[in-house]
Amino acid sequence: MPDFLLYEQEGPIATLTMNQPEQRNPLTGNSAIPELLAAIERIHGDRSVRCVILTGAGPSFCAGGNIRDMRRQASPEVSEMDIRDDYRRGIQRLTLALFNLEVPVIAAINGHAIGAGLDLACMCDLRVAAGTATFAESFVRLGIIPGDGGAWLLPRVIGLARASELAFTGDSIDAGQALEWNLVSRVVPGEELMATARGLAERIVRNPAHALRLTKRLLRESLHTRLDSALELSAVYQAICHKTPDHTEAVDAFLEKRPPRFR
Missing domain, CATH: 3.90.226.10 (2-enoyl-CoA Hydratase; Chain A, domain 1)
Incomplete structure (x- = not known):
């Protein structure tokens, strides 16, 4: 087959x-x-x-x-x-x-x-x-x-x-x-x-890979999670995102008025 x-x-x-x-x-x-x-x-x-x-x-x-x-x-x-x-x-x-x-x-x-x-x-x-x-x-x-x-x-x-x-x-x-x-x-x-x-x-896919994956995970978890738990998870995921090179690149590109170059 x-x-x-x-x-x-x-x-x-x-x-x-x-x-x-x-x-x-x-x-x-x-x-x-x-x-x-x-x-x-x-x-x-x-x-x-x-x-x-x-x-x-x-x-x-x-x-x-x-x-x-x-x-x-x-x-x-x-x-x-x-x-x-x-x-x-x-x-x-x-x-x-x-x-x-x-x-x-x-x-x-x-x-x-x-x-x-x-x-x-x-x-x-x-x-x-x-x-x-x-x-x-x-x-x-x-x-x-x-x-x-x-x-x-x-x-x-x-x-x-x-x-x-x-x-x-x-x-x-x-x-x-x-x-x-x-x-x-x-x-x-x-x-x-x-x-x-x-x-x-x-x-x-124009967006950073880590942000896409964590955003989807957060949406899924929020379907069956209390608000306080969802907020705590959001804080953890956000801390991870703030430390990524792609976040730094996105901020730099915005301030410099140019397209971002994500890894």
């Missing part, structure tokens, strides 16, 4: 392309999860990467779980504890790894983002969509729940009421409604999607 994930890097921007278009880039029944985990670990250790774009090949972004693979889980030979372990060792590891990746991640949603595919997009920091993209939190239609953390992720992106509507009905929404609900930050024609995502990434 060919690799599920294509890893490309141009300058400080890495592009990850899910590349099983004939099956709509599913996350189960293939090597998707270990390949994505390996890519995330690679990015963690590569300080030259300052932004990531995640997209899909073909007409779909990600169709979520492979429905044919679900038959195996329903069989008498597979116990409830086996299924629990499958989730904990599989897609839930991806949820934690991608959500906690310190490099900003842009989801370039080129088509269907269904079930775990929608939740995968919500694990990213920013989402841009092609006009033909569709979105659904469709687990309930298969008699299951969002086992990948979607019940935690989706309300934090679009609010509890709208997340509940999607999760309880299993209905799909188009790109226009996704924009209205702040699920995505912009919608563009399909042929402009990757250029738009790259343009956004280029604006991000």
